[in-house]
Amino acid sequence: MAKLIFVNLPVSDLERASAFYQAIGAVKNEQFSDHTASCMVFSDTIHAMLLTHDKYQQFTSKKIADARTTSEVLICLSADSREAVDDVVGKAKAAGGALDPTPQQDYGFMYGRSFEDPDGHIWEVMWMDVEAAAKAMAAPAHA
Template sequence: MSKLIFINLPVADLPKATAFYEAVGARKNPQFSDHTGSCLVFSDTIHAMLLTHEKFRQFTTKQIADAHRSAEVLICISADSRADVDAVVEKATRAGGAADPTPTQDFGFMYGRSFEDLDGHIWEIMWMDAEAASKACQKEGAAQ
């Protein structure tokens, strides 16, 4: 069985945050959602748990970071193509997020952009041609 990842994110407004991620392309799983949290499914193995601050506090004694003021994590998810990278960032922007809070990365064989959600959490969207990346790494290793 594949390992699953559940990213737990504190959100200020659960209905707005849920709508944002649905607009970006995630699907809400009602089986694991209620008035304190929404389970958003990105793939069979990747899920984001959007939690109200009250619910999030049940899992940690640490202060909840204000992601608009400080970076607590950079979440990176893969895309199937360069065009898909751009499409996801465009969807996030149309849904109220901010495009490209981190520098765009374009190495030919790898392309990535990012968006910031309504609560300031940063998501990187990355496409990579694995074969070309492997060749580039081999070429770089041979040059050293």
Template sequence: MPRMIFVNLPVTDLDRSKAFYEAVGAVNNPAFTDETAACMVVEEGAIHVMLLTHEKWAQFTSKTIPDAHDSAQVLLCLSMDSRDEVDAQVAKASAAGGKPDPTPTQDFGFMYGRSFEDPDGHIWEIMWMDPAAASGEAPAEVAA
């Protein structure tokens, strides 16, 4: 069985967060969704985002939830199939109430990345890498 990742994120407004993640292409899995949590499927069988109310989050850890608008502990990164898809994903996030480009755009020619913040301040980096460069078939030249 291939491994899956479940990214758990604390959220202040579960309905708002579900709507945001649906707007950027995730699909809600109602089997793992209730009034305290929502399972948002980013890639079937591989990538899931668990949106947890603060009360639900506290069932898993006693650590303080930092305000992700003011601090960051992780940067989540998701690949796309093209530069255009990177731009389109950031545009969807912005239209849904996310903050576009909270981190610098990266353009190295063979690799291109942008980012967005969700309504709770969690940063998602969206990137594309030339398949030849990713496989090591072509030399990765950094653009000036």
């Protein structure tokens, strides 16, 4: 069985956050969603659990970080092409996200951009040509 990842994120407005993630391509799994949580599915193995602050506090006694001012985590999703990277980031902008809070990356064989969701959580979207990356890593360094 493939391992699954569930990224748990505290959100200040569950309805707004759910709409944002749906706008960028995630599908809401109603079976694991209620008035305190939304399970947003990116793929068979990647899920984001959007939790109200009260619900999130049931899992930790630590203070919830304000992701707009404190870095808590950088989450990266893979994409199938450079165009797909730009497409997801474009959808994030249209849904009210902030674009490119981290530097864009363009190494020819690898391309990445990022966005912030309405609560300030940073998501990176990355495409890589695996064969070209292997060749670049195997090439001798030039002085």
